[in-house]
Amino acid sequence: MRMRRARVEDLPAIMDLERVCFGPWRWTEDFMREMMADGAVHTMVVDDGGLVAYAMMHMYQDHRMAELLSLAVSPQRRRQGIGGCLVSFMEREVAERGAGAVMLCVRPENQDAVNLYLSRGYRVLARCQGYYEDGSDADIMVKQLGGGE
Ligand SMILES: CC(C)(COP(=O)(O)OP(=O)(O)OC[C@H]1O[C@@H](n2cnc3c(N)ncnc32)[C@H](O)[C@@H]1OP(=O)(O)O)[C@@H](O)C(=O)NCCC(=O)NCCS
Numbered sequence: 001m002r003m004r005r006a007r008v009e010d011l012p013a014i015m016d017l018e019r020v021c022f023g024p025w026r027w028t029e030d031f032m033r034e035m036m037a038d039g040a041v042h043t044m045v046v047d048d049g050g051l052v053a054y055a056m057m058h059m060y061q062d063h064r065m066a067e068l069l070s071l072a073v074s075p076q077r078r079r080q081g082i083g084g085c086l087v088s089f090m091e092r093e094v095a096e097r098g099a100g101a102v103m104l105c106v107r108p109e110n111q112d113a114v115n116l117y118l119s120r121g122y123r124v125l126a127r128c129q130g131y132y133e134d135g136s137d138a139d140i141m142v143k144q145l146g147g148g149e
Helices: 008-025 029-037 082-096 111-119
Strands: 002-005 041-047 051-059 065-073 101-106 123-128 138-144
Touching: 002 082, 008 029, 008 041, 008 051, 008 065, 029 041, 041 082, 051 082, 065 082, 082 101, 082 111, 101 111, 111 138
Parallel strands: 065 101
Antiparallel strands: 002 041, 041 051, 051 065, 101 138, 123 138
16 A cells, blocks of 8 residues: 555546545536646545545645645545544645644534544634535634644
8 A cells, every 4th residue: 555646647536536435525527636736735645556545735825724625535445544644644744844733624424534633633623604515514623733643
């Protein structure tokens, strides 16, 4: 199993993961392509003879803050530490570039993701009502980096 930077050729496999992990809430292929081409967005994939996971982090321009934009692990490969590993790797990467904190948005009912983030030191900062396109709320979670967590 290998973690590496995403390449444009990974787009179809990333979209397969999006479909299986996010269903109707997945991003469109055009939006995903745009994000992958954005120099401020870092995309990592986990390759195990096929893509089994990916994560995307946006580094804000002043480099003091980053946002975890997406994280998805193939259903057959969950609870093996892959999601946590991707999050830790990306936190280290943005910390080295000067980010002091990472934020993310998550559906409060997505317990798998909320548990992962809580176990990694994220805390709920606020609930944002009607944040998602379907009108659902989002929890905004934040983690300070460099605090030894
Ligand atoms: C959320 C997701 C990325 C987790 O990936 P994963 O590789 O299974 O996560 P890990 O194995 O690294 O789990 C790390 C910790 O998170 C928590 N966790 C993850 N899945 C959990 C579950 N189903 N139930 C309870 N806790 C869970 C646990 O604390 C776990 O540690 P443990 O296995 O030692 O108990 C994965 O379930 C997924 O892709 N879900 C669909 C897409 C999604 O919701 N992405 C997040 C959008 S914000």
